Amino acid sequence: MTRRPTPETDEFARVLRTALRLSGLPLSRVTARLAARGVPLSTATLSHWQRGQRRPEQAASLRAVEELEPILGLAAGTLTGVLGPVLPRGAGLLPDVDPAVMRRLLGSGSPAEQALGVPVERLNEHLRPISIRDVVHLDREGRVHKLAVTHVMRALRGGVDRMTGVFQLDEGQDPLAGIVVRSGSLVSTRFEVVPNCLVVEFDLGRVLARGETSIVEYEMLVGGTDAPPVSSHERVIKARLRDLVLQVRFHPGTVPAHCSVHYRRRLDMAPEKGRRIAVDQFHQTHAVLSDAEPGVHGISWTWPPGFPSS
CATH class of the missing domain: 2.60.40 (Immunoglobulin-like)
Structure with a gap:
């Protein structure tokens, strides 16, 4: 199973934190835009993500990460690409697929x-x-x-x-x-x-x-x-x-x-x-x-x- 990153080494948290700062949008505005896209997310959860205190794991959270990219003006894959092979709880019992x-x-x-x-x-x-x-x-x-x-x-x-x-x-x-x-x-x-x-x-x-x-x-x-x-x-x-x-x-x-x-x-x-x-x-x-x-x-x-x- 992949080792969970710490807040100090979490690349996803760092990229998200930087993107939020550069966007100039308060967390409440970001979550409001997510809700308008049909993806509800609390400001507390978004705050935990950017601080590396939690990571997106559930399917709805992973969908929110994908929607965050255009909201924050990021190219597709900027956030999902650094999130790593994280799957919902329980899915980690199954190892990754080797394409070969x-x-x-x-x-x-x-x-x-x-x-x-x-x-x-x-x-x-x-x-x-x-x-x-x-x-x-x-x-x-x-x-x-x-x-x-x-x-x-x-x-x-x-x-x-x-x-x-x-x-x-x-x-x-x-x-x-x-x-x-x-x-x-x-x-x-x-x-x-x-x-x-x-x-x-x-x-x-x-x-x-x-x-x-x-x-x-x-x-x-x-x-x-x-x-x-x-x-x-x-x-x-x-x-x-x-x-x-x-x-x-x-x-x-x-x-x-x-x-x-x-x-x-x-x-x-x-x-x-x-x-x-x-x-x-x-x-x-x-x-x-x-x-x-x-x-x-x-x-x-x-x-x-x-x-x-x-």
């Missing part, structure tokens, strides 16, 4: 990077995942016919209002089967034949201030009668998650012989940390991973002998 992680996980020239057309480090670079839940629905033939996903994320800077997803499809799967969004809204979909990836953009529903959270929930329909049965589902995560939930629902007429959960440090590495998991009476299996580390997490299963039939 995705390249280490996927490798250079990965299908995701080819589909995006930009360096993979740019993928949702200003969003920090908090938790993810995947629910995979399989049909009688062992094919995926629906993937339900819930993302909970936090903005690392103000102004974020979109999230992008990249899905590499298996041969025979239909990229145009459709997406149903439960939380958020669908902005665009784009299918890249090479490398057989679907790129989806979601609207978060509002512009996030730094530190604010958002939830995107959707169901990706997967068609294609020519697709082969699958035997695993994996999720790549770029930062440590509070919770990662992987769930697979099998067709009652086609239940695997056994299932296991595994972890891979990179996509090009063999699975490790494997362990068996059970299939319950509802024909489903799952894994709940708390404090999940960056890497490739997955569930795999073995079909019974003779399946699929030739």
Whole structure:
């Protein structure tokens, strides 16, 4: 966790104090202008900030810092840039995101990077995942016919209002089967034949201030009668998650012989940390991973002998 600055070493307090002095505005006038922008802030809080006695941490406070810049005649980023990686209380339990992680996980020239057309480090670079839940629905033939996903994320800077997803499809799967969004809204979909990836953009529903959270929930329909049965589902995560939930629902007429959960440090590495998991009476299996580390997490299963039939 980042060490909290003292009043003597707090660069944010020094810059804010200087800007307030040069503006010639009393604190009451500054807070009145913030209120006119829809961002209430007490003069006492502003005074504590400039003296280094407190620091902005809550989402509303971080929004106030962004609004202070034009009020005080400062260039964008003057205050937010020296505030440092401060997130709301409790968010410090999650370490910062290393932008190089995705390249280490996927490798250079990965299908995701080819589909995006930009360096993979740019993928949702200003969003920090908090938790993810995947629910995979399989049909009688062992094919995926629906993937339900819930993302909970936090903005690392103000102004974020979109999230992008990249899905590499298996041969025979239909990229145009459709997406149903439960939380958020669908902005665009784009299918890249090479490398057989679907790129989806979601609207978060509002512009996030730094530190604010958002939830995107959707169901990706997967068609294609020519697709082969699958035997695993994996999720790549770029930062440590509070919770990662992987769930697979099998067709009652086609239940695997056994299932296991595994972890891979990179996509090009063999699975490790494997362990068996059970299939319950509802024909489903799952894994709940708390404090999940960056890497490739997955569930795999073995079909019974003779399946699929030739």
